Amino acid sequence: MFAAEFEYHRPKTVAEAVKLLRKVKGSRPLAGGHSLLPAMKLRLASPAALIDISRIAELSGIKSTKDGLKIGAMTTHAAIAASAVVRKHCPVLAETAGIIGDLQVRNRGTIGGSVAHADPGADYPTILLLLDARFTAVNGKERQIAAEKFFVDLFTTSLKHGELLSSVTIPSMSSGASAVYLKHRHPASSFAVVGVAALVQVKKGKCADVRIAIGGVTVTPVRAKAAEKLLTGQAPTPENIARAADAVSDAIENPLGDPYASGEFRVHLASVMTKRALIQVTG
Ligand SMILES: Cc1cc2nc3c(=O)[nH]c(=O)nc-3n(C[C@H](O)[C@H](O)[C@H](O)COP(=O)(O)OP(=O)(O)OC[C@H]3O[C@@H](n4cnc5c(N)ncnc54)[C@H](O)[C@@H]3O)c2cc1C
Known part of the structure; x- marks a missing residue:
């Protein structure tokens, strides 16, 4: 399909781009075009004008x-x-x-x-x-x-x-902290079916600054706060890591599902991947 008609502007500064975005009703910035242009071709998006920001050096x-x-x-x-x-x-x-x-x-x-x-x-x-x-x-x-x-x-x-x-x-990561991002990629698109990010600082054998974020499972990514709390102050033993990973589901409401991966499967995957991520950052 072809996109609907649109105006095209190519400003050279941020100030010029912002002015155009305000002035032209229904306008949208165009960056790499890898999400916006396919959406326009499918008529899922029909901006009145594209403000191409790709030549703005700043x-x-x-x-x-x-x-x-x-x-x-x-x-x-x-x-x-x-x-x-x-x-x-x-x-x-x-x-x-x-x-x-x-x-x-x-x-x-x-x-x-x-x-x-x-x-x-x-x-x-x-x-x-x-x-x-x-x-x-x-x-x-x-x-x-x-x-x-x-x-x-x-x-x-x-x-x-x-x-x-x-x-x-x-922000700079505190020295001694280790972080990892693991993704279960969709075989066709490479997008994350589930993406798990974890950061832990092990101090004197105990976990501090524990952070876990889960993407792909809900409409926006979420922090798994209950799991983080369970591991904070604890030694990174297999039992403590497994207990924290099991609590990841507490952070997930209304999981997304599709023919490739049901909501239930995504929640399970999030827990399994969290366990792997925590082993990696504390090992
Ligand atoms: C085949 C394929 C595989 C992909 N696989 C992955 C993947 O594995 N993981 C992943 O994360 N992504 C993936 N993507 C998405 C890819 O990373 C896109 O590049 C990204 O989502 C959009 O970036 P863009 O620069 O192309 O933005 P555009 O398509 O130009 O813009 C996207 C949206 O953001 C708005 N926008 C752009 N820049 C700004 C700005 N500075 N301020 C305000 N609004 C702005 C636009 O108006 C538009 O609404 C994939 C895309 C394709 C086509």
């Missing part, structure tokens, strides 16, 4: 700052996967970016486009929730949004109309 790039890693919204998955700065300061993010889709998807798709699209099977939302990332939105002035407030529903974020996501900031 939206791309990765910097290490005092607040952590600052990644421009137009930075591609491939650039994040290959970045020496990301590999040094937050290796789990580089590893996650490296398993998104295939090479073509990673070369075009952007971190900003992925999180703004908020697909429940996307990989960044889960890892960014785990890492307590902050999102910077601009619309004249800047607004910071915490990851746990950013993803609000299926394909829905707390970005307001006319707001452009300019960057994602990932």
